[in-house]
Amino acid sequence: MRADLDGTLCRLSIKWTDAQFRYRGNTRYFTQGSIRPTVAAGLVRISKPGPNDVFYDPFCGSGTIPEERALFPARKILASDYKREVIWTAEQNCEGIAIVFQSDARQTPSRSESIDCIVTNPPWNRQIAVEDLRHLYAAFLAEAKRILKPNGKLWVLTDCHEELTMAARENGLYRNAVCELSLHGLHLKVYEIRKTSP
Ligand SMILES: C[S@@+](CC[C@H](N)C(=O)[O-])C[C@H]1O[C@@H](n2cnc3c(N)ncnc32)[C@H](O)[C@@H]1O
Numbered sequence: 001m002r003a004d005l006d007g008t009l010c011r012l013s014i015k016w017t018d019a020q021f022r023y024r025g026n027t028r029y030f031t032q033g034s035i036r037p038t039v040a041a042g043l044v045r046i047s048k049p050g051p052n053d054v055f056y057d058p059f060c061g062s063g064t065i066p067e068e069r070a071l072f073p074a075r076k077i078l079a080s081d082y083k084r085e086v087i088w089t090a091e092q093n094c095e096g097i098a099i100v101f102q103s104d105a106r107q108t109p110s111r112s113e114s115i116d117c118i119v120t121n122p123p124w125n126r127q128i129a130v131e132d133l134r135h136l137y138a139a140f141l142a143e144a145k146r147i148l149k150p151n152g153k154l155w156v157l158t159d160c161h162e163e164l165t166m167a168a169r170e171n172g173l174y175r176n177a178v179c180e181l182s183l184h185g186l187h188l189k190v191y192e193i194r195k196t197s198p
Helices: 039-045 062-069 085-092 131-147 162-169
Strands: 001-008 011-014 054-057 078-079 099-103 115-120 146-159 174-183 186-194
Touching: 039 062, 039 146, 039 174, 039 186, 054 162, 054 174, 054 186, 062 085, 062 115, 078 085, 115 131, 131 146, 146 162, 146 174, 162 174, 162 186
Parallel strands: 054 078, 054 115, 078 099, 115 146
Antiparallel strands: 001 011, 146 186, 174 186
């Protein structure tokens, strides 16, 4: 059991599972900034995975989110990251379940309006160093808007609330915070982002 104090708020959390379950029996590799498989599983469930979806994680890191997405049927699962060494790890973790490739999330090889669902965890404060998060978020959301189908959806886990909100506004996207969680003392939110108003 754990207690997180946040001003006058106290969040109590209980671990229901053992480490063997949370880390998937230590059968996978992790990279800097990897989220736990159980957190990735929660994100996938929130995104309501559809059996005909073309799914994409453009900041895949070690591939935790695509790996958990593969537990549900999908038409295609794509995963990319701009770091070569990270891609190697994702390839090991996602062998036979996702198409893994190297790409900058701001300029992907995906065709316009070809993706049904993006679930991702871009760099956030204190986790992965990035020079200019504001511009990264703005350029990534512009690219996501291009590659998502008109009714496609994007789910983002981050603690960069201002950067994400401004990037969504700049790109004329609708964003809605659907839940909040505390990870390593940081207060993250899961955002649902759409091209059209809900
Ligand atoms: C928070 S980590 C993702 C962790 C991943 N969800 C996992 O569980 O392993 C963010 C990733 O974004 C990648 N990244 C940073 N800037 C990028 C960019 N412009 N394009 C693509 N990937 C980028 C980093 O290499 C890092 O692996």
